[in-house]
Amino acid sequence: MDVKTLCLGVLIRGEASGYEIKKQLEEGPLAQFCRAGFGSIYPALGQLKAKGLVTWSEHSQEGRPDKKIYRITDQGIAAFRKALRKEPSDDRVHSESLFMIFFQGFLDSGRAAEIVDAYRETYRQIATRMRVADLTEAPAGHRFVHAIGQSIYEAIVDAVERNRHLLSEDVDKKALATEK
Amino acid sequence: MDVKTLCLGVLIRGEASGYEIKKQLEEGPLAQFCRAGFGSIYPALGQLKAKGLVTWSEHSQEGRPDKKIYRITDQGIAAFRKALRKEPSDDRVHSESLFMIFFQGFLDSGRAAEIVDAYRETYRQIATRMRVADLTEAPAGHRFVHAIGQSIYEAIVDAVERNRHLLSEDVDKKALATEK
DNA sequence: GACAAGTTATATCAAATCGATATATATCAA
DNA sequence: TTGATATATATCGATTTGATATAACTTGTC
DSSP states (O other): OOHHHHHHHHHTTSOBOHHHHHHHHHHSTTTTTOOOOHHHHHHHHHHHHHTTSEEEEEEOOSSSOOEEEEEEOHHHHHHHHHHHTSOOOOOEEEOHHHHHHHTGGGSOTTHHHHHHHHHHHHHHHHHHHHHTOOOTTSOHHHHHHHHHHHHHHHHHHHHHHHHGGGGHHHHHHHHHHHHO | OOHHHHHHHHHTTSOBOHHHHHHHHHHSTTTTTOOOOHHHHHHHHHHHHHTTSEEEEEEOOSSSOOEEEEEEOHHHHHHHHHHTTSOOOOOEEEOHHHHHHHTGGGSOTTHHHHHHHHHHHHHHHHHHHHHTOOOTTSOHHHHHHHHHHHHHHHHHHHHHHHHGGGGHHHHHHHHHHHHO
16 A cells, blocks of 8 residues: 555545645545655655546645645556555554553653653544544445544554553652652 | 664563564564564574674574573663653554455455454454463563453453344345345 | 745665575474 | 575665755745
């Protein structure tokens, strides 16, 4: 699942500029399990253009650089369908927070608790945002993926709360120090 | 959190060869949220060697290439502690399975259900494996991270079961076709 | 009203990483 | 015996990351 396929996935839902593709990958419903930066999106769009999988039109804007709106072609749709026919690779998770907590013994005193609290808060916010989303109109695939994501984020918040005591020795000392 | 830091993290728990580092990153307790291939591990070890953060000794073996055992140095430990002092970046999740299910409308009939069943089974196995792990001797950080991971995997299995019906139209047709 | 910070928009580039492949042998199952 | 899996290192092109550059508008704050 390279960035080219990711772009096709965004464009199949509607035309967009490179900038808008990145925004959708960050804020849209795909954000939970996809990611790409400008450094890969712009070259990807260039390659898609060269292969005829997307067309584009330039819209000049005052003050800002021209906006290039990309639109998927029939060939692009076919290529996207083909990409979806491969076997999905295993999920990849990269969590620096959990890596750091794993090595708690090498962290400064109280640092693990700090990281864990920020971690909980991040996922609490995401979970809250997802809970209020309205998907009654969305297709089954969207609803399914949303439900899985929400369950995971709620499980994280819950599990952090249930297990935080494991790291709390330091924290109590720190809390005491701050109080006095 | 680059591969150099990942290698130091493995080596701080005991000496290992490049091959063994990869195995630990795949099968060990770090596997849940880390990943690296040979193409990044061997160059990383080379750089760590050059910086004096690890030492190595060659052990000749019959039939197989010489095994190079790497060991972290005091400088390496210091560098690892320093790396742990940065702010952790946001978690990154990459899931081709969920991406494909999101675009269910573009998948062949019944394919989404197939993917989802394989997905459930993968995490069911991981969750089962984690449930029987004995961590009574492990440090708090290990136990915490293990608990979070287990909760996530169990939440996935559970959520897939609760939401599978959203994708089941196709499946029922397929099941019928197979039965006859 | 001035200044900082954030948003919209494209693009490049070095460094890091991925994924496949090469090389060799041993072992175990079909 | 054929194929698959495991041990072990290593390289290499293609892809991706993360930082940076450029430029002007918008929004909030003192």
